[in-house]
Amino acid sequence: MFRILTQRVLGQSLLQQGIRPGAVASASRCFASAAKDLTVREALNSALNEEMSADPRVLLMGEEVGEYQGAYKITKGLLDKYGPDRVLDTPITEAGFTGIAVGAAYHGLRPVVEFMTFNFAMQAIDHIINSAAKTYYMSAGQISVPIVFRGPNGAAAGVGAQHSQCYASWYASCPGLKVLAPYSSEDARGLLKAAIRDPDPVVFLENELLYGEAFPVSAEVLDSNFALPIGKAKIEREGKDVTITAFSKMVGFALKAAEILDKEGISAEVINLRSIRPLDRAAINASVRKTNRLVTVEEGFPQHGVGAEICTSVVEESFGYLDAPVERIAGADVPMPYAANLERLALPQVEDIVRAAKRACYRSVPMAAAV
């Protein structure tokens, strides 16, 4: 009998989570009842540990990943366990070490490159796009690039304009790349394991503020065979009045918004995208065809953002089902300010999501005047 998983908000069956066929046999055992609390940090660390243990071609490269135990302690203990040949501290030279990692991937190794934040990955973006993403295509299938680029993405707390950008839409626009964005510990474990096992280049967008958050996970998630499918979103909360899409930290905000909306009689369906590229258009459209209303939520800049792509997908495939214009909540269209009050205005808050959902349901007052 499949164990019913207790989620933070709503129960979900394992089948809905899309467990891999290989894991089905192990999932059919009866597990002990209590879910265990796992932080996102522990989830990532254990995923790296298990994948390095399973495949000697997997190695870690990045600044402070070894002796310092990781700038955010994600790689803690791994240098001691796997040694300096497989956990490599690099100088502060992203273009150089990313190029080296991609070259190693060309020749059959499976590097996991850590960027201290994705802001610094801009120094290496030529290698991510031109050397990693496009090579399988350009070589007509000769050279695959089984590499993972991971690290914190998006805003943290008070780190200013050069340290707060969300790169999801930039990377997700590029064919040849896969782009993942975990929210919960289960996402972090399952998606990182899948990313490392995947034969293509994967950009894995974490969030610094989520590292310390604990989520209950089942024994199934803790199993070393566990992995989540790439390209599949998760319905975090079922609803029937409005669909809210989100990824990473915004999933938590969307869930809080859904609770508030519930008290006001609006039943919101929250979709945790998990995968930005490939985008689970089927799940998003199925949801919108059910609810007829859509709010997209993201932390990044609005123009040409993830929400813009989701909106177009729905307009293309489910136009007749829309009962209201698509609402878009995103980061403010300005570089990230440092002052706490301005930073708060620059990022989506729960009340922004609630307000947009009500507008989509024609339950709000007319728009506020311009500043």
Place this chain on the structure above:
Amino acid sequence: MALSHLSSTRSNRLLRPLAAAASSLCRPISTSTEPLVIETSIPFTPHKCEPPSRSVETNPQELLTFFRDMATMRRMEIAADSLYKAKLIRGFCHLYDGQEAVCVGMEASINKKDCIITAYRDHCTFLGRGGTLLEIFSELMGRQGGCSKGKGGSMHFYKKESGFYGGHGIVGAQVPLGCGLAFAQKYNKDENVTFALYGDGAANQGQLFEALNISALWDLPIILVCENNHYGMGTAEWRAAKSPSYYKRGDYVPGLKVDGMDVLAVKQACKFAKEHVLKNGPIILEMDTYRYHGHSMSDPGSTYRTRDEISGVRQERDPIERVRKLVLGHDLATEKELKDIEKEIRKEVDEAIAKAKESPMPEPSELFTNVYVKGFGTESFGADRKELRATLP
């Protein structure tokens, strides 16, 4: 450390009023500009150039100014540490205590038309360029009175009118930018130079070598200053650089290795460098320095170096203590007078912090200012574009 005098302080004392000479407590601190020649702690180590002399010309007034300026910077950074722990400063905070001699010595040899650009460890560099304690603390706390009106934060201080171009968060980026400032100076036929400061961590960045190559080809008046504090965040220089002789890394570009804890050596090296680049193109200065704090306030700074090492540097090489010894040794002030200066500084810093705390947070409309110089009347949006929007000027 060898000391030599061009003019005897004894003769100065003979010229003072008898009453003052009667009690050393009544003797005023020397504000004399009589030249004094002092030797640097160690000689300069050159790469493809003739090093400047170890004998540095200074005077009592300058030495006391060095003392005051460095002590102010030291106190300011320690106060910032407390403010960060009290959560009044958010995000990143990279402190410079230990490295004060570099920016103070540099300022003594240049003017405000010369440009300085550095990375994120910029509080003291900004102060040296004419910034005020109030602007600094206000910016750190994200208030309107801040030098970037609260919008930049610790890593993004600027003062264009006195040639300070920031304040940069991405390691290494400031070096090509600095070469660009030098390009403009040469283009405008300014007779001024740019100092681009970077750390031993940034010294391995490719963009540095690209910009240096171009600067050497085009004879730009750029001085690359490697503030080698021996650690790039948690990674010691020998683990990050095959060759940690940063003053030699320019290869075809000459260099000089300098004791960065000796403010007089820094002054001499920067004076030499300015003269050099105006005639001969780029030069690299490597300042051997040390930071007492960790990389940032999130880094204890003790997991990758021993406490003995840190306290050893403090005892043997502290830049402020070196100047204190010089001042006392040359009888330019008494111990009490120097301590009084430090008390004054403490009061100044405390007052600036108190005033900064009164500065209000930025107005919400500031979210949308300074996106463009010329916005063409386009709109910008808040998180909910139908709730918060603004027209850009």
